[in-house]
Amino acid sequence: MPKWDKFLSKESSLLKTSEIRDLLKLTEGKNVISFAGGLPDPTTFPAEDIKNITDYVLDNYSSRALQYSATSGIPELRKELVNLSSQRGISNISENNIFVTVGSQEALFMLFNIMVDPKDNIFVETPSYLAALNILRARNPSFHGIPLTEYGPDLDSLENQLKKLASEGKKVKLTYIIPTAQNPGGTTLSLEGRKRLLELASKYDFMIVEDDAYGFLVFDGDSPAPIKALDKEGRVIYTGTFSKILAPGLRLGWIVADEEIIQEVELFKQNVDLHTPSFTQFIAAEAIKRNVIQNNLPRIRELYRKKRDVMLHAMEQYFPKEASWSKPVGGMFVFAWLPQKIDTVKMLSTALNRGVAYVPGSSFYYDYSGRNTMRINFSFPTEEQINNGIKTLGQLVKDEM
Amino acid sequence: MPKWDKFLSKESSLLKTSEIRDLLKLTEGKNVISFAGGLPDPTTFPAEDIKNITDYVLDNYSSRALQYSATSGIPELRKELVNLSSQRGISNISENNIFVTVGSQEALFMLFNIMVDPKDNIFVETPSYLAALNILRARNPSFHGIPLTEYGPDLDSLENQLKKLASEGKKVKLTYIIPTAQNPGGTTLSLEGRKRLLELASKYDFMIVEDDAYGFLVFDGDSPAPIKALDKEGRVIYTGTFSKILAPGLRLGWIVADEEIIQEVELFKQNVDLHTPSFTQFIAAEAIKRNVIQNNLPRIRELYRKKRDVMLHAMEQYFPKEASWSKPVGGMFVFAWLPQKIDTVKMLSTALNRGVAYVPGSSFYYDYSGRNTMRINFSFPTEEQINNGIKTLGQLVKDEM
Incomplete structure (x- = not known):
């Protein structure tokens, strides 16, 4: 085909493919515990x-x-x-x-x-x-x-x-x-x-x-x-x-x-x-x-409250005390601040190798700062996956320190 | 609310509401035979x-x-x-x-x-x-x-x-x-x-x-x-x-x-x-x-072929011989060229008053030329509506001449 770039509009050059997205895409279908997505638990769907x-x-x-x-x-x-x-x-x-x-x-x-x-x-x-x-x-x-x-x-x-x-x-x-x-x-x-x-x-x-x-x-x-x-x-x-x-x-x-x-x-x-x-x-x-x-909401809230508690409990247990994290009253995510020396973008490939995925927090900063932060999802993984995944992730953070 | 215009982007100023669309919107739900839309015949839906x-x-x-x-x-x-x-x-x-x-x-x-x-x-x-x-x-x-x-x-x-x-x-x-x-x-x-x-x-x-x-x-x-x-x-x-x-x-x-x-x-x-x-x-x-x-297509084609034929036949019968129009081999529309002196944009409100809608052809020209043209749809109206509507429309064009 003809060289495609010259047919692109100026605006489209502002759309950048994300290395992180590409990296996470590679894990699809593989045996990785994913805290990276923002997916609801499919058991909540009133099929x-x-x-x-x-x-x-x-x-x-x-x-x-x-x-x-x-x-x-x-x-x-x-x-x-x-x-x-x-x-x-x-x-x-x-x-x-x-x-x-x-x-x-x-x-x-x-x-x-x-x-x-x-x-x-x-x-x-x-x-x-x-x-x-x-x-x-x-x-x-x-x-x-x-x-x-x-x-x-x-x-x-x-x-x-x-x-x-x-x-x-x-x-x-x-x-x-x-x-x-x-x-x-x-x-x-x-x-x-x-x-x-x-x-x-x-x-x-x-x-x-x-x-x-x-x-x-x-x-x-x-x-x-x-x-x-x-x-x-x-x-x-x-x-x-x-x-x-x-x-x-x-x-x-x-x-x-x-x-x-x-x-x-x-x-x-x-x-x-x-x-x-x-x-x-x-x-x-x-x-x-x-x-x-309306009738389904209490069940969804209860399920996510429980999963959040499992995650927070696991983080208390496995994350280093130098880290801090949100105690969300709702939603699907915990956000964690790790010691400044840890770069969660760089750490991601190691995490994926160990079988755990998360989203590096810098993606959530307009200026891509917050390199020591990460977002972890608790709505989609099972309680067992949350426990095992947080254990792996906590150990990884300790190793990086 | 605050004056809204000042919060608009420059691009949004390029989006213009169309008088024609507004005019046609007024006829919704009214007793008007509409050749204006591009709707399939709902009997073709394999519900x-x-x-x-x-x-x-x-x-x-x-x-x-x-x-x-x-x-x-x-x-x-x-x-x-x-x-x-x-x-x-x-x-x-x-x-x-x-x-x-x-x-x-x-x-x-x-x-x-x-x-x-x-x-x-x-x-x-x-x-x-x-x-x-x-x-x-x-x-x-x-x-x-x-x-x-x-x-x-x-x-x-x-x-x-x-x-x-x-x-x-x-x-x-x-x-x-x-x-x-x-x-x-x-x-x-x-x-x-x-x-x-x-x-x-x-x-x-x-x-x-x-x-x-x-x-x-x-x-x-x-x-x-x-x-x-x-x-x-x-x-x-x-x-x-x-x-x-x-x-x-x-x-x-x-x-x-x-x-x-x-x-x-x-x-x-x-x-x-x-x-x-x-x-x-x-x-x-x-x-x-x-x-x-694939199994539904022959039925759709046959239905639309018949409706097209009804429309073309009615146009032969009721449209002035100074007009010409497409003989489409497919699709949903006939396009008509009327004598130059007729302005289909201006004619639309009269048509609506007489109970027939169409889209003035100028909307289909990037420079809004083609003021003497119109697009008429045959897929949605019934055969009876096509006959009656084309009769009304043909008479209107003759009156305008």
């Missing part, structure tokens, strides 16, 4: 309920479920998402504030594309969600970090940086934040913190993109209402996902936002893929309507 | 087969069908798409040349994003597919048109323009073409034409994006093999869709291309939506494997 629902949908709605549908989502699902949102404390919205997407990944992709220009000032937590950072990197913005503390993002640091930027005459476009059971940090921002962040957004006039992927997956204590629930100015754009509460293989997510924003997303989505699959939307709408999701 | 398949998939593969899966598509579907491609004459490819997308729309969105920069020289047929043009418009390229004749794109015109551009030292990046049962033109490029286009691509060193949406939907004579089947240099990137041969509500399409290109698309897709829904992919793979698609 029988979904089968009943697909039969019902195809018996009653096949001419619509198999046909093209509206770009913003089918009315039935948007209506049910208004209900589901109210269970997260978001009220005073209508179907016109809801937009259905192919996973929350597509929601973030579209939002960052319609909002972020090169050199725009944006804030992200350090660390933050890898796949969201990758979308943002392709937009080539000016990144600013909000350090994560055990109580969530350090808002003092944010305010100082906002002041400094303002004094230099620089505008901030948006802050991307995962306030509840943060990925990868596992922290949750308090109600007071949420209010303060909103005040800062108002004062310094920026938008907040709130990723609530784990809002329904908090297993210790209450899950605070999303920032969107407190938003009176329309500054917050909220994203949710069915991947953690129903099934990721359906690839369904949603946006809650002011109508003007929804309209902009609609224009963009017409270009991306016309609309989200009608069939899977009918399934999700029925799953909410029949309380399949 | 019972799909129900059997979903039961089978959920009984046997639920832990994979409901789980995250590979960005390029599940292996089962990629394997079946190699088989399906060979039925279109594309051989010598492997699963590594196949990439599964959320409809062929997403395939085109990703390809044009990774290939087209602002001011790049690209060729499109005049007229060409509306939604593909909209993606391209958002990339802000330098458009060049290949006029459509009744035998497909005018390759003499293309060659002359290529010569001229070359003499000015200008490179061409790509040509987007729908060679079989073109949308909206209904024309099909001959085998000789396909060879000549490939030679031009090679000589002037540009890529071809071949949209084969209607390749399986040719009802008169043979469907020539796609250009991709003749491609020895890897210059052709082929896109296919399940929307016309199985069900659009599944939103499934695919790309056939050289591995280097597939890898680039994979990087981009990780940002867009991680992967195409696993569940619907399992359904499509089974539908190919069980010959559901």
Whole structure:
């Protein structure tokens, strides 16, 4: 074929293949205990309920479920998402504030594309969600970090940086934040913190993109209402996902936002893929309507709480006392800080040789710092794998020290 | 909410809401005979087969069908798409040349994003597919048109323009073409034409994006093999869709291309939506494997052939003799050229008032010319609606003259 590079757009040169991803790909199908993914435990999938629902949908709605549908989502699902949102404390919205997407990944992709220009000032937590950072990197913005503390993002640091930027005459476009059971940090921002962040957004006039992927997956204590629930100015754009509460293989997510924003997303989505699959939307709408999701949640939370406890217990037992790690109240991950001299990127190939995979933490930092950190997943591996894998990993870290 | 405009990216300003779309949206649910859409006849959906398949998939593969899966598509579907491609004459490819997308729309969105920069020289047929043009418009390229004749794109015109551009030292990046049962033109490029286009691509060193949406939907004579089947240099990137041969509500399409290109698309897709829904992919793979698609095709072709004939017959009867129109050998549309004095954009509101909808042809021209043309769909309306609607439309055109 002709030399391909010359046919690429400038933007595509910002998309880089990740050595880490390539390395992890090599382990697929091999006998490796993987803490690297972000996969739900497949025993949480309500397959029988979904089968009943697909039969019902195809018996009653096949001419619509198999046909093209509206770009913003089918009315039935948007209506049910208004209900589901109210269970997260978001009220005073209508179907016109809801937009259905192919996973929350597509929601973030579209939002960052319609909002972020090169050199725009944006804030992200350090660390933050890898796949969201990758979308943002392709937009080539000016990144600013909000350090994560055990109580969530350090808002003092944010305010100082906002002041400094303002004094230099620089505008901030948006802050991307995962306030509840943060990925990868596992922290949750308090109600007071949420209010303060909103005040800062108002004062310094920026938008907040709130990723609530784990809002329904908090297993210790209450899950605070999303920032969107407190938003009176329309500054917050909220994203949710069915991947953690129903099934990721359906690839369904949603946006809650002011109508003007929804309209902009609609224009963009017409270009991306016309609309989200009608069939899977009918399934999700029925799953909410029949309380399949709500009835399944206690079981998922209990399963993950137990697995998290097994992981934390194993880490206490096997990890060196010089290391520290998050005690997540929800979600799927523990994040660990190892002694500074340890480079988790370099350590990965040894780990894979010993039969354990993790994601080096630097992937979760916009500037690829945090070389001494790692993210380890507890939702997918079995309890036995967690125990054995953490034992291997703890020994490896001790050896590296 | 804060004034939203200032939070928009520069690119999003290139996305324009279409007055025509807004106008057509108003007619939804109203008593209007719509020739405007591009919807398959829902009686062609093999709902019972799909129900059997979903039961089978959920009984046997639920832990994979409901789980995250590979960005390029599940292996089962990629394997079946190699088989399906060979039925279109594309051989010598492997699963590594196949990439599964959320409809062929997403395939085109990703390809044009990774290939087209602002001011790049690209060729499109005049007229060409509306939604593909909209993606391209958002990339802000330098458009060049290949006029459509009744035998497909005018390759003499293309060659002359290529010569001229070359003499000015200008490179061409790509040509987007729908060679079989073109949308909206209904024309099909001959085998000789396909060879000549490939030679031009090679000589002037540009890529071809071949949209084969209607390749399986040719009802008169043979469907020539796609250009991709003749491609020895890897210059052709082929896109296919399940929307016309199985069900659009599944939103499934695919790309056939050289591995280097597939890898680039994979990087981009990780940002867009991680992967195409696993569940619907399992359904499509089974539908190919069980010959559901292949067995259904003769029935679809026969149905659309009949509806096309009803439409052409009605046009002979009711349209003024000053008008001309395509005699499509396949696809879903007739394209009509009316006397120059008629402006189909202006005429649309009157048509809607009289109870008939169509898409003004100018939407299918990159430069919004072709104001005297219209696209009319025959796949979705019933035969009675086609007759009555064409009668109304013909009378309207006569009144306007």
